[in-house]
Amino acid sequence: MAARAPGEADAIRAIPVRHWGRWVSGAAVLVVVAWVAWSAARSGFIDGQQVRRYQFSPLILKGLRATVVLAVAAQAAGIVLGVVFAVLRQSKNVVASWVAAFYIWFFRGTPVLVQLFFWYNGVPSVWKRIVIAVPFTHLTLYSARTVDFMTPFMAAFLGLALNEGAYMAEIVRAGILSVDEGQVEAAHALGMTPMLTMRRIVLPQAMRVIVPPTGNEFISMLKTTSLAEAITYGELLRRASDIYSSTLNVVPLLVVASIWYLVLTTVAGTGQYFLERRFARGRARSGDGDLGSPWGRIRRAVGGRPRV
Amino acid sequence: MVRAERVHKRFGRVEALRGVDLTVQPREVTVIIGPSGSGKSTFLRCINHLEQISAGRLWVDGELVGYRQDGDRIYELREREVARRRAAIGMVFQRFNLFPHMTALENVTEAPVRVKGVPPGAAGAAARRLLDRVGLANKVDCYPAELSGGQQQRVAIARALAMEPKLMLFDEPTSALDPELVGEVLEVMRGLAADGMTMIVVTHEMGFAREVGHHLVFMDDGVVVEEGPPRTVFAEPREARTRAFLSKVL
Numbered sequence: 001m002a003a004r005a006p007g008e009a010d011a012i013r014a015i016p017v018r019h020w021g022r023w024v025s026g027a028a029v030l031v032v033v034a035w036v037a038w039s040a041a042r043s044g045f046i047d048g049q050q051v052r053r054y055q056f057s058p059l060i061l062k063g064l065r066a067t068v069v070l071a072v073a074a075q076a077a078g079i080v081l082g083v084v085f086a087v088l089r090q091s092k093n094v095v096a097s098w099v100a101a102f103y104i105w106f107f108r109g110t111p112v113l114v115q116l117f118f119w120y121n122g123v124p125s126v127w128k129r130i131v132i133a134v135p136f137t138h139l140t141l142y143s144a145r146t147v148d149f150m151t152p153f154m155a156a157f158l159g160l161a162l163n164e165g166a167y168m169a170e171i172v173r174a175g176i177l178s179v180d181e182g183q184v185e186a187a188h189a190l191g192m193t194p195m196l197t198m199r200r201i202v203l204p205q206a207m208r209v210i211v212p213p214t215g216n217e218f219i220s221m222l223k224t225t226s227l228a229e230a231i232t233y234g235e236l237l238r239r240a241s242d243i244y245s246s247t248l249n250v251v252p253l254l255v256v257a258s259i260w261y262l263v264l265t266t267v268a269g270t271g272q273y274f275l276e277r278r279f280a281r282g283r284a285r286s287g288d289g290d291l292g293s294p295w296g297r298i299r300r301a302v303g304g305r306p307r308v
Numbered sequence: 309m310v311r312a313e314r315v316h317k318r319f320g321r322v323e324a325l326r327g328v329d330l331t332v333q334p335r336e337v338t339v340i341i342g343p344s345g346s347g348k349s350t351f352l353r354c355i356n357h358l359e360q361i362s363a364g365r366l367w368v369d370g371e372l373v374g375y376r377q378d379g380d381r382i383y384e385l386r387e388r389e390v391a392r393r394r395a396a397i398g399m400v401f402q403r404f405n406l407f408p409h410m411t412a413l414e415n416v417t418e419a420p421v422r423v424k425g426v427p428p429g430a431a432g433a434a435a436r437r438l439l440d441r442v443g444l445a446n447k448v449d450c451y452p453a454e455l456s457g458g459q460q461q462r463v464a465i466a467r468a469l470a471m472e473p474k475l476m477l478f479d480e481p482t483s484a485l486d487p488e489l490v491g492e493v494l495e496v497m498r499g500l501a502a503d504g505m506t507m508i509v510v511t512h513e514m515g516f517a518r519e520v521g522h523h524l525v526f527m528d529d530g531v532v533v534e535e536g537p538p539r540t541v542f543a544e545p546r547e548a549r550t551r552a553f554l555s556k557v558l
Contacts, residue, residue: 185358186405186464190419190471191395193388200422204409 050252054243055259063239064260070153070235071222071264074160078221079214081161082168087198089173100169107166113227115163120155120231156228156235164221171213175206207279215272219265226261236260309334309369309475309506310355316363317350317530324350326530327364332523335504339511339521339538343553347530348510352477355508356397357390368397369474395423398468402480404460406452412439412463413448416470424471431470438466442496458489462496469500476500478509514557518542526550 040046054060088100107115124146132142179202187197226237234242240253310332317325324347332338340348353359354366357374366373374390376383385393407415416435420426426434439448442462452460461481468476478497482490494516501507501520511517517524517538524538526547534541534550542558545551 180405182401182403182405183407186399186401186407188358188391189356189394189397189399189401190467191391191393191423192419193391196422200418201407205407 045251046255047249047252050249051255051259054240054253054256057243059239059243060236060256060260063234063236064264066153066233066239067222067225067235067260068264070156070160070225070228070233071218074157074164074225075218075221077157077161078164078168078217081165082170082172083203085165085169086172086176089169090176104166104169107163108170112159112163112224113230116156116159116227116231119159120150120152123155124150152228152231152233155231156225156233160221160224160228164217167217168214171210171217172206175208175210176202178209179205211272211275211279215268215275218272219268222264222268223261309336310508311367312351312364313366314364315351315354315361315366317347317354317359318362324530325354325361328527328530328532330525330532330535332506332508334506336522337501337507337509337520338523338525339509339517340525340527341511341514341517341553341557342527342533346527348527349479351527352399352479352508352510355475355477356394356399358399368393391423395419395471396474398471398473398476400461400464400468400476400478400481402483404452404457404464404484406460406464406467408452411449411451412444412455412466415452415463416467419467420470435466435470438469439463441469441499442466443492456489457485458492461485461493465493465496465500474506476505476507478507478511480510480512482511482513512557514542526553528553 085100085103088096089104091097091100127146130142130144130146130149131140133140176198183201183205184197187201188194192200225235228235229238229241232238236257240257244250244253310330312328312330315325315328316323326347328347328351330338330351340351342348350359354361355368355373360374371393372382373393374385376385376389406412407418410418413432413435416438417428417431420431420434421428436445436448439445442465444459444462444466447455447459447463452463455463465481481497482493485493490513494513497507497509497516498520509516509521521538523535524541525535526533526541526545526549528549534545534547541550542554545554
């Protein structure tokens with residue numbers, strides 16, 4: 001035994017507990033998955049060559065771009081609407097808080113697909129023209145037939161954004177409520193106005209609670225854009241179905257679309273991870289380091305020593 | 309500096325303050341003691357309008373708290389105006405209430421920059437001087453979670469001082485601290501008192517009340533029961549309730 005400084009203790013070098021049950025059940029699951037994949041491949045309906053052929057075809061890439069544009073635009077607008085309606089919901093102004101409550105109730109309570117049809121088909125048949133004018137003058141800033149204004153993109157954007165805003169309002173509200181009352185009092189005691197307190201003190205702290213479900217919402221939004229197919233917006237699924245409706249190779253093109261959706265949601269999920277780390281700033285547990293990261297978890301699961 | 313006349317505060321059915329009369333002189337340290345639930349914290353919070361009083365009159369520096377008087381009429385103040393008056397009163401809380409997403413330095417510069425419009429450079433330099441004064445020159449870049457309770461409370465004091473208040477309110481500033489950290493916070497407060505800051509301190513630290521306080525107020529059941537120079541009140545309490553309380557805490 002090596003010479004040791006007095007008082008230094010023996011490190012514990014124990015043999016870790018072996019979880020045999022985990023290995024057995026893990027193997028069983030892998031067998032089932034392998035069998036499903038093999039039988040699907042053998043059926044011939046998933047034609048790898050077809051998938052490769054269409055994965056990067058110009059039409060599919062165009063649809064991919066349209067999906068990303070719609071998802072990002074609708075989510076961004078949804079976040080803004082969410083913050084506005086969450087703050088209105090808490091407002092001392094009774095009218096404001098009731099309007100916010102009604103908005104959330106209405107848009108959360110009706111299916112998105114119905115809302116999309118409403119914007120695309122309903123609105124142009126009810127209101128024939130859209131006019132933005134200065135009241136009591138003859139000045140007209142914008143005038144158009146509603147059918148021309150309500151393009152598939154515009155209808156999909158409005159429908160998804162307004163629907164998302166209702167969900168985001170509840171998420172933001174939960175975030176605001178999670179911030180300690182003492183924070184508001186401290187800010188007020190320093191002479192900060194309610195608006196400044198909300199912007200500088202409450203919302204930044206609420207972000208820690210808001211970011212994880214918002215990442216979830218965005219991942220969900222990436223996929224929900226496929227509903228816009230129903231109102232002829234040329235997003236990913238629409239482009240895929242455009243192709244298979246003439247060539248009849250349905251399954252390969254659904255696989256192509258699914259692969260792109262998986263790529264998009266994976267990228268979004270990774271972004272969410274880094275955003276969460278950013279907003280954990282100043283929290284004691286932000287120093288978890290390797291143990292909290294996905295790689296750290298895998299390393300730990302396979303029995304390696306976590307790097308601390 | 310502060311004058312209270314028959315101040316009442318009601319929370320629903322509970323009457324927390326039942327007619328508080330009190331006068332605080334400039335450059336004086338007023339210490340308020342009393343059993344929990346006696347209304348001393350509520351009264352302190354009324355002084356900078358974190359609570360609105362239900363009845364009576366309360367003045368700070370000659371101005372009604374939360375209202376503006378014009379002849380016989382009393383007008384409620386706008387939030388912006390309330391905020392402006394609060395900016396002149398520093399407050400230190402029992403649970404520190406530092407902003408956890410900001411470093412010690414940012415905690416201290418936030419209000420001067422955002423409320424008073426002090427240029428960030430000047431505010432930063434002033435904040436460093438204040439943090440140095442409370443003995444935390446080497447902790448400017450730490451987040452609150454990385455500081456001990458005593459250090460957090462000293463940052464909170466520096467944060468309040470950064471607004472150059474004419475009055476400082478302390479709401480049980482050492483009650484949430486481990487016993488060995490109480491001393492460092494009291495030391496900072498003692499220094500402030502020596503510099504002539506007007507202070508109102510709600511505390512259970514009887515030693516501090518005796519040594520640093522100029523004026524001792526004993527509150528119970530929503531009213532001021534007895535007040536006077538600390539040594540007199542401690543040595544010869546006139547009221548039975550004061551005697552009963554002091555016999556328990558001394």
